[in-house]
Amino acid sequence: MESVEGTEGRDADHRPVPGALAHRVPDLGALELLLAVARLGSLGAAARETGVSQPAASSRLRSMERQLGVALLDRSPRGSRLTDAGALVTDWARRVVEAAEAFDAGAQALRDRRDSRLRVAASMTIAEYLLPGWLLALRAQRPDTAVSLLAGNSATVAERLLADEADLGFVEGLSVPSGLDSVVVAHDHLVVVTAPTHPWARRRTPLSPAELAATPLVLREQGSGTRQVLDAALGGLARPLLELSSTTAVKSSAVGGAGPAVLSELAVLEELTTRRLTSVPVAGVRLRRDLRAVWRTGHRPTGPARDLLTLTRTRTPTP
Incomplete structure (x- = not known):
């Protein structure tokens, strides 16, 4: 009988099999x-x-x-x-x-x-109040990685990722756009705040959801995660008193007495502590949201993006 030893990857005539x-x-x-x-x-x-x-x-x-x-x-x-x-x-x-x-x-x-740069896109609250600490920790691990940050609303973050203009994104909205994968990295609470001189600051009873929905507020622009969550929780909003493009601008307007605003608790901790703003309770509505890391579907974060994602799990304060 003919030996077949050493014939793996060859056909019956001992010719090489393509691809073997x-x-x-x-x-x-x-x-x-x-x-x-x-x-x-x-x-x-x-x-x-x-x-x-x-x-x-x-x-x-x-x-x-x-x-x-x-x-x-x-x-x-x-x-x-x-x-x-x-x-x-x-x-x-x-x-x-x-x-x-x-x-x-x-x-x-x-x-x-790849590892010499990291492009991050983040919605405003995360960019202002969480990312600085995360990026400082990342620099300790990867001192040679240059990081660029684009801050915008959640819709802008999604656009940048889908256009391959960012390696990793962070958003605050209710849903994740098609074409992106995500993981929840933290939770956040929205609070209604006013200047101490506003009538709501002296209320003895909580606001009702209907009352809040009917009141013109100082709000972020359309497309922001904060506004999406508030609109969904209340089932609609009155026409804004002011519509501003950054958390800082909304907060400054509220401190200045322009009107009530709804902001992340992360953004107003200092102003509440120093009593430049007053928190107004709302009954019967849940103003809690998930903060998510997002990336293009099929492009799981690697290198410095993966390391930053890991850091969000270990260095996120609880509001």
């Missing part, structure tokens, strides 16, 4: 072991250099000989010597290993280029 190269060519570990034997003249020394036991090294070389169908070494008590075929295979192996080293160096260069 991995079955016909020894792996890099075996080639590196052969090169070490050729250089050191000893299977034992080669085994020690490559970090395997001598029996494992011997088994690996015999397996390669069966795979190639030729003897590579003459073994004797005085050591191991390459056969003529082994010398040829060793020369070819050297070129394969050098090509693999060049491949690895190129891949590392691509990783280094």
Whole structure:
């Protein structure tokens, strides 16, 4: 009966099967072991250099000989010597290993280029009150990574990610746009605030949801996560008293007495502590929202983006 030993990756006529190269060519570990034997003249020394036991090294070389169908070494008590075929295979192996080293160096260069920058897009509350701490911690881990930050509303963050203009985003809205994956990294509470001189600051009973919905407020622009959550919780809003494009502007207007506002508790902690703003309770409505990290579907964060995502889990204050 005809032997089939060493015929893996070949058809019935012993011709190579297209696409079966991995079955016909020894792996890099075996080639590196052969090169070490050729250089050191000893299977034992080669085994020690490559970090395997001598029996494992011997088994690996015999397996390669069966795979190639030729003897590579003459073994004797005085050591191991390459056969003529082994010398040829060793020369070819050297070129394969050098090509693999060049491949690895190129891949590392691509990783280094990727890891040298991080583009972050974040909605306003997260950009102002959470990201600075996260980025400071990231700098301690990756001092050579240059970070660029785009702050905008949640809709803008989604647009930047979908246009591949950001590696990682953070949003505050109710839903995640199509084409993005997400994970909740923190929770936030919205609070109704007024200047201490506003009549609501002296109320003895909580606001009702209907009363809040019917009152013109100082609000963020359309597309902001804060406004989306408030609108959904109340089932609609009155025409805004003022419509502003940043959390800081809304807060300053409320402090100045322009009218009541609804803001993240993270954004007004200092003003509530110093009594420049007063919190007004609301009965019967849940003003809690999830803060999410988002990225393009199928592009799970890697490198510095992955590290920043991990940091959000361990360095997020609870409001």
